[in-house]
Amino acid sequence: MALNIRAAAAKCIFAVIDKGRSLSDELPLQISKIDPKDKALLQECCYGVLRVLPELEYEVRSLMDKPLVGKQRVAHFLLLVGLYQLKYMRIPDHACVAETVAACPALKCNHLKGLVNAILRNFLRKKANEDNSTLPDAIKYNHPGWFIKKLQIGYPNDWERILAANQIKPPMWIRVNRQHHNIKEYLALLIEAGINFSNVDDKSGAILLTKAVDVYKLPGFELGHVSIQDGAAQQAAVLLNCQPNDNVLDCCAAPGGKTCHILELTPDIGKMTAIDIEENRLIRVQENLTRLNLTAEVITADAAKQDWWNGEKFDRILLDAPCSGTGVIRRHPDIKWLRKATDIDILTKLQQEILKNCWSLLKPNGTLLYATCSILPEENSQQIQAFINQTADAELIQINQNQSIGWQILSGENNMDGFYYALIKKKNHSS
Structure with a gap:
């Protein structure tokens, strides 16, 4: 028997928020338990709740005397699912309430049916009188406070537009x-x-x-x-500008979209090597190569080390660096809640390490394209400025006439994801 759709959504969000699992890992597990025709509804509930999580949490807190904890905790997420439907979906209110209450037995909280029913009905009564003008920014904008502060510092004129873009469903x-x-x-x-x-x-x-x-x-x-790939991600292969017979490295390559794009644009490159630290993610790279009838050497490897390398230097390197993912929040709203402020320092140190290592694999006169799907200056322009300052044979090539250090695409700009690119040439000191 198929699992109740609201119960599946509650389990999924519980796994993301309380267990730290990614939505892209958890959602397929729950989809396998429901009627296939309900897949779109489940996705809408999960993505929707994660987009406006602080707002829904605020509503639940205002409607309850004490929070649900322990074994009852999953019912808290069921309430979030119910409230999201009442606030944002076109399902009739009575059907939303009835179906959400009916999900309680599947979550082993049959005894909470009365409570769930009462809270959702109370919300409907108070909804007409809501005033959100005095709410804290984290609730008003549905983003973590630390992230809002970083955007206000980095983009004093654009931060609100970036936050608004993150809340819109991504285009195709x-x-x-x-x-x-x-x-x-x-x-x-x-x-x-x-x-x-x-x-x-x-x-x-x-x-x-x-x-x-x-x-x-x-x-x-x-x-x-044809393939599916965001417009911002499609800039990578064009900027790298590979030439016939080039020896090319795609570093941190999974899921392989950029690897394949490079091969599509320049089929006569000498060799393409694609590496990633996560072996299971390289399965996707191989699947993409196979569907597109392309060939690359795919290696499970740590980009900060050289134990995988055969000693042949590369003409072009694409370093799609591990990052906060803050430019793709509209596609992955769970990033807002899985990422922590303390992660950024850890990530910038890892980026420095990988960048330094990749630089040593590049031929003189070769080019390295540094890329992230982040919009945080610490991971992007500041990272590259520091590298250029510390690296005597590194020359930054300007790729955007309005920006001196790389090219920062902000979330939603020209309907694209947030992305950063910097193109760096290795000077040949002997010439």
């Missing part, structure tokens, strides 16, 4: 495999298939669809003619 960008079609040809195929698009990025040729579609409806998807 696609990448055309140039080995099969040029952009113009593929746009014609989209029109023929009745799939609307709203933008084509000038630099990369990334196509923004007007609304998301099933991937198998995209012309030639199963044949490797």
Whole structure:
């Protein structure tokens, strides 16, 4: 028998918030327990609750005398699911309340049915009189306070816009495999298939669809003619600008979108090596290569070490550095609650270590593209400025006329994810 959808959502959010599991790991487990036709509803409940978590937590606190703890804790997350539906979904109020109450037995909290029912009904009564103008920023903007402070310091004119962009459902960008079609040809195929698009990025040729579609409806998807990849991520292969016969390293490569894009744009490079520290994530890299009929040497390796390296230096290195992921919150709202302020110092030290190690693998006159899906200056412009200051043979190549140290794409800018790029050339001192 399929699990009640609200119960599945409560279990999923409980695992993320209290157990520290990622949504992308936990959601598939819960999807496997429900009726397949309810998948979209479960996803909406989980993503939605995580987007507006502080606001919902505030509502629950104001409606209860004491919090649910211990074995009853999972019912707290059921209440969040119920409140999210009442506030943000078009399901009739009576159906939301009834279905949420009906989820109690599946969570082994049958005795709390009356409480869940009363809290949701009380919320409906008080909803009309709500005044949110005096709430703390963390509740008003639905982001952790430490993150809001960092944005206010880093982007005094843009912080509110960034927070608002994080709360919007992400659009669907696609990448055309140039080995099969040029952009113009593929746009014609989209029109023929009745799939609307709203933008084509000038630099990369990334196509923004007007609304998301099933991937198998995209012309030639199963044949490797097109892939799903955000417009910001598609800048990497273009900026790296690989040439025929180049020896190329994609460092921290999983899930392999950028690896494949480089090979699509420059099929006659000498060799592509893709490394990642997590062996299970490299399965995705291999799957992507196989679907697109591309070849790379895929190695499980720690990018901060050289025990995997055969001694041949690289002409081009893409370092997609481990980062806070703060630029992709709209795709992964659990990042807001899994990431802690103390993580940033740890990450910047790891980035320094990997950057230094990768630099030693680069040939003179070679180029390294440093990339993150972060919007925090500590991980991006400040990190690169420090590296340039400390590295005599490093020359920063300007890639954005409005920014002196790399290119920071802010969350939601041109409908893209938040991303950072810096292109660095290794000077040849002998010439």
